[in-house]
Amino acid sequence: MSCKHCHVNAGPGGKAIMPREVFEECLRVLDSTSIPVVDITGGAPELNPHFLWFVKEVRRRGLHIIDRCNLTVLHETGQEGLPEFLAENEVEVIASLTGLSEQQTDAQRGQGAFSKSIEALNRLNDVGYAQPGRGLELHLITNPSGAFLPANQESMEQHWKEVLLDRFDIIFNRLYTLTNMPIGRYLSWLRAKDLLSPYMKKLYDSFNPDAARGVMCLFTLSVDWQGYLYDCDFNQMLDLKVNHGLPTHIKDFNHEAFRGSIIETGAHCYGCTAGSGSSCGGATA
Numbered sequence: 001m002s003c004k005h006c007h008v009n010a011g012p013g014g015k016a017i018m019p020r021e022v023f024e025e026c027l028r029v030l031d032s033t034s035i036p037v038v039d040i041t042g043g044a045p046e047l048n049p050h051f052l053w054f055v056k057e058v059r060r061r062g063l064h065i066i067d068r069c070n071l072t073v074l075h076e077t078g079q080e081g082l083p084e085f086l087a088e089n090e091v092e093v094i095a096s097l098t099g100l101s102e103q104q105t106d107a108q109r110g111q112g113a114f115s116k117s118i119e120a121l122n123r124l125n126d127v128g129y130a131q132p133g134r135g136l137e138l139h140l141i142t143n144p145s146g147a148f149l150p151a152n153q154e155s156m157e158q159h160w161k162e163v164l165l166d167r168f169d170i171i172f173n174r175l176y177t178l179t180n181m182p183i184g185r186y187l188s189w190l191r192a193k194d195l196l197s198p199y200m201k202k203l204y205d206s207f208n209p210d211a212a213r214g215v216m217c218l219f220t221l222s223v224d225w226q227g228y229l230y231d232c233d234f235n236q237m238l239d240l241k242v243n244h245g246l247p248t249h250i251k252d253f254n255h256e257a258f259r260g261s262i263i264e265t266g267a268h269c270y271g272c273t274a275g276s277g278s279s280c281g282g283a284t285a
Contacts, residue, residue: 069096090136097121137174229247243262
């Protein structure tokens with residue numbers, strides 16, 4: 001997959017693969033702190049050769065774990081048992097899906113992406129995800145397909161649940177909306193369409209202080225494939241490491257140093273604070 005809106009420029013040609021030593025440093029930090037949740041993203045994090053081992057190690061410690069899945073990875077060679085593995089380890093799945101239209105999704109994500117995603121969601125339902133009483137959470141996350149803010153998350157969720165159940169017999173727990181950030185491949189698209197200035201103006205004009213109180217950088221620390229630290233995934237893509245005297249690598253992590261620390265910001269941060277807000281858990285206001 002090489003999605004047109006991808007802020008991380010992910011794709012089949014990617015060479016950034018987190019080595020085992022960085023995973024081990026992350027486990028060391030988890031053992032020395034009370035951090036309750038490990039949130040794994042990519043690209044397609046399941047393709048990392050240490051993914052299965054790391055998930056087991058995190059679960060062995062009794063911590064909650066999230067896998068941000070692009071769904072089509074379930075069709076890759078060697079991933080045949082992935083749904084069962086995720087269910088057995090009680091991994092929360094946040095799956096990305098562009099929209100409810102095959103034409104729209106394939107235009108954004110590549111030919112056949114929609115049908116593969118629907119089949120993957122059916123497989124996750126089959127192993128218990130989103131089924132009442134199973135405790136296996138399956139959430140969907142979606143980005144707008146153009147230079148505009150997401151629609152109301154609550155009303156979209158209800159519509160998506162009705163359509164996916166009626167058309168494909170698919171159920172899920174929550175729908176998260178994510179504002180497209182003016183970085184990475186999406187930034188290139190905005191420039192090519194001469195939409196960067198009007199889109200940035202839209203973000204500025206839509207600033208919402210209530211949304212700013214729930215952004216992900218207030219409670220999340222991002223670790224890149226080499227072990228460097230960032231206030232959020234978006235800063236990571238811009239190489240804006242944590243600053244203001246903080247340790248910049250996981251091997252030097254000091255929990256106390258991050259209490260009340262100053263967050264590194266830039267113009268792209270208006271993307272998370274516009275309208276209803278945008279974060280790794282969807283709308284923030």
